[in-house]
Amino acid sequence: MANIFDADRMYFPEDPEMRVFGSIEKLAQWRHRNVGPAFIRIGRRIGYYGTxxxxxxxxQRTDPSTEVA
Incomplete structure (x- = not known):
């Protein structure tokens, strides 16, 4: 699978690239529920490594050809 995010970059919830996951609020809910991508807390800021x-x-990838009917 091709990498969408730059592996050498730190992303923040307000970055436009993060919209692929939905809203900033959705990311906050995921963090609260301990689901979603791994993140790092830097003081009060939240960051996500591209990797x-x-x-x-x-x-999250689903291959329909391997699904059992």
């Missing part, structure tokens, strides 16, 4: 975002998206 973690790509890994999360890869884990």
């Amino acid at each position: 973690d975002l790509n890994a999360y998206l890869s884990n």
Whole structure:
């Protein structure tokens, strides 16, 4: 699978690229529920490593050809 996010970059919830996950509020809910991509807390700021975002998206992949009917 192609990497969508730059592996050498830190992303923040307000970055436009993060809209692929939905709203800033949705990301906050996921963090509260301990679901979604891994994140890092820097003081009061939240950051996401590009490698973690790509890994999360890869884990969400569904291959319909392997589904059992």
